[in-house]
Amino acid sequence: MAERTYGEIPGYPPGSTFANRTELAASKVHRPLQSGICGGQDGAESIVVSGGYVDDEDYGTEVIYTGQGGNDPRTKRQIAHQELKLGNLGLARSQLEGYPVRVVRGAGGDKKYSPKTGLQYSGLFRVVDHWSDIGTDGFTIWRFRLVAHESADPPPDLAPSDIAGEATRVEATIQRLVRNTSVAAEAKRLYDYTCQICGEQLMTPAGPYAEAAHIKPLGKPHNGPDTISNVLCLCPNHHVLFDTGALQIDPEGRVVDTINNAIVVDLQLTEKHPINWSLVEYHRNIHTTKTQAEK
Amino acid sequence: MAERTYGEIPGYPPGSTFANRTELAASKVHRPLQSGICGGQDGAESIVVSGGYVDDEDYGTEVIYTGQGGNDPRTKRQIAHQELKLGNLGLARSQLEGYPVRVVRGAGGDKKYSPKTGLQYSGLFRVVDHWSDIGTDGFTIWRFRLVAHESADPPPDLAPSDIAGEATRVEATIQRLVRNTSVAAEAKRLYDYTCQICGEQLMTPAGPYAEAAHIKPLGKPHNGPDTISNVLCLCPNHHVLFDTGALQIDPEGRVVDTINNAIVVDLQLTEKHPINWSLVEYHRNIHTTKTQAEK
Numbered sequence: 014m015a016e017r018t019y020g021e022i023p024g025y026p027p028g029s030t031f032a033n034r035t036e037l038a039a040s041k042v043h044r045p046l047q048s049g050i051c052g053g054q055d056g057a058e059s060i061v062v063s064g065g066y067v068d069d070e071d072y073g074t075e076v077i078y079t080g081q082g083g084n085d086p087r088t089k090r091q092i093a094h095q096e097l098k099l100g101n102l103g104l105a106r107s108q109l110e111g112y113p114v115r116v117v118r119g120a121g122g123d124k125k126y127s128p129k130t131g132l133q134y135s136g137l138f139r140v141v142d143h144w145s146d147i148g149t150d151g152f153t154i155w156r157f158r159l160v161a162h163e164s165a166d167p168p169p170d171l172a173p174s175d176i177a178g179e180a181t182r183v184e185a186t187i188q189r190l191v192r193n194t195s196v197a198a199e200a201k202r203l204y205d206y207t208c209q210i211c212g213e214q215l216m217t218p219a220g221p222y223a224e225a226a227h228i229k230p231l232g233k234p235h236n237g238p239d240t241i242s243n244v245l246c247l248c249p250n251h252h253v254l255f256d257t258g259a260l261q262i263d264p265e266g267r268v269v270d271t272i273n274n275a276i277v278v279d280l281q282l283t284e285k286h287p288i289n290w291s292l293v294e295y296h297r298n299i300h301t302t303k304t305q306a307e308k
Numbered sequence: 309m310a311e312r313t314y315g316e317i318p319g320y321p322p323g324s325t326f327a328n329r330t331e332l333a334a335s336k337v338h339r340p341l342q343s344g345i346c347g348g349q350d351g352a353e354s355i356v357v358s359g360g361y362v363d364d365e366d367y368g369t370e371v372i373y374t375g376q377g378g379n380d381p382r383t384k385r386q387i388a389h390q391e392l393k394l395g396n397l398g399l400a401r402s403q404l405e406g407y408p409v410r411v412v413r414g415a416g417g418d419k420k421y422s423p424k425t426g427l428q429y430s431g432l433f434r435v436v437d438h439w440s441d442i443g444t445d446g447f448t449i450w451r452f453r454l455v456a457h458e459s460a461d462p463p464p465d466l467a468p469s470d471i472a473g474e475a476t477r478v479e480a481t482i483q484r485l486v487r488n489t490s491v492a493a494e495a496k497r498l499y500d501y502t503c504q505i506c507g508e509q510l511m512t513p514a515g516p517y518a519e520a521a522h523i524k525p526l527g528k529p530h531n532g533p534d535t536i537s538n539v540l541c542l543c544p545n546h547h548v549l550f551d552t553g554a555l556q557i558d559p560e561g562r563v564v565d566t567i568n569n570a571i572v573v574d575l576q577l578t579e580k581h582p583i584n585w586s587l588v589e590y591h592r593n594i595h596t597t598k599t600q601a602e603k
């Protein structure tokens with residue numbers, strides 16, 4: 014397995030330019046000569062965004078990146094389904110691990126953020142979401158949302174002064190972010206902080222702890238609603254498993270272990286909690302690799 | 309129980325000034341007339357930093373705040389131990405829930421950040437840490453680290469454009485932050501992503517998931533080392549319970565449930581993992597309310 018180097022490559026700060034992929038590879042900022050993702054089952058260290066996929070979206074400090082596979086390099090169209098393996102798996106792992114990903118932009122990408130010729134290293138991003146979708150060409154694609162480190166939070170247990178002094182040395186990054194809203198608080202009250210999957214309540218010296226899991230994610234491109242019908246009250250463990258698609262909810266309200274393809278338990282539901290089942294279906298869809306175009 | 313209002317109070321943006329506590333209370337930015345913390349077992353909505361406690365530290369976008377209780381208002385010295393209840397419990401809950409806390413500074417506080425007279429609303433902060441300590445005067449105090457929202461991460465599933473447009477409306481905030489470093493990665497490899505407390509390995513479609521828990525926290529004021537001797541590999545649930553002090557490790561390496569005062573299980577340890585037991589002792593100390601000055 015390749016030895017991965019996460020984070021900055023000394024001598025190549027953000028803004029560094031490269032005439033071509035050979036030069037880029039020699040710098041080790043992005044080592045493969047052709048592949049858009051440098052990564053595997055242990056994680057992904059870098060990507061190149063160069064307009065090779067019609068479903069890529071570039072917003073500067075945020076990139077919606079299409080995974081690899083099934084693409085005809087000549088036409089740039091999808092001709093087969095993508096799977097969560099190789100570089101795609103690497104990006105998903107980098108999300109789980111919180112690894113920083115070097116983002117390189119090529120001349121073929123969005124004109125607003127890409128160099129006119131050659132390639133340019135844009136800086137460190139982190140993967141904050143991944144999901145499957147049907148791309149423009151009708152095949153399953155895997156999509157990754159990356160957000161620039163610069164617009165990200167410094168680790169909260171480092172003081173701002175610590176950060177400023179050693180910005181390039183900070184390898185640490187944020188891994189799991191949990192949001193809270195009045196809707197989240199309502200969900201937790203509804204279940205008295207017990208997990209709707211395992212029924213456990215984590216008790217701490219400061220009272221019970223639970224997390225609100227949005228079924229259809231908030232924000233672009235999912236735009237799930239921040240309503241009680243879109244939220245579950247889960248323990249952190251089941252929140253991770255639900256968000257990664259390891260657990261899904263079937264139409265009968267049963268919790269399905271998608272790794273072992275087994276029904277685990279019934280989702281606990283109170284009458285006061287009007288789940289929107291079309292959102293549950295959306296959650297199932299974004300965590301499935303279809304081998305036929307049947308989504 | 310008081311109805312809490314978290315977040316901004318309409319009409320009182322950061323920078324708003326108040327001649328005195330009566331005017332401040334009328335604005336509802338900080339409702340109590342005397343107490344430094346507006347909060348209880350459901351959470352804390354605001355604090356006043358005004359130099360009332362000798363152990364307070366103000367760094368502008370970061371505040372180390374001393375909890376309430378045991379203070380002689382005449383001399384400003386501690387004369388008794390503080391406990392994790394009332395407003396102190398409220399701030400701990402606000403950390404667990406990710407609630408925003410309004411910070412008001414009074415004329416008695418640090419000169420660099422405080423108004424010359426009266427009081428000034430500084431903006432929203434979040435509580436990122438709480439722990440117990442022996443204060444300057446020899447009694448147990450509870451301390452809280454608050455970081456300004458402005459220096460915090462926008463929720464990652466909101467695009468930057470969403471944030472800018474509705475900054476005042478964003479009630480959502482970040483709740484649980486997990487860091488990763490090469491040391492963290494090493495700890496997870498050592499245990500193959502199984503939790504050292506429960507032995508479980510969370511499996512996702514992108515591979516196993518675990519978290520690295522620092523025993524003595526990183527950063528000021530703890531300054532725990534980022535070394536393998538200071539890290540445990542835990543599942544998210546046990547990470548929460550360990551970080552909040554619900555679980556501690558005793559000198560014999562047993563996991564103690566401090567809520568029920570019971571030994572739960574032996575901590576799983578491999579020979580390759582040289583835990584530093586003085587750091588484990590530090591962790592016990594910062595999560596204990598001593599009723600005698602025996603720390």
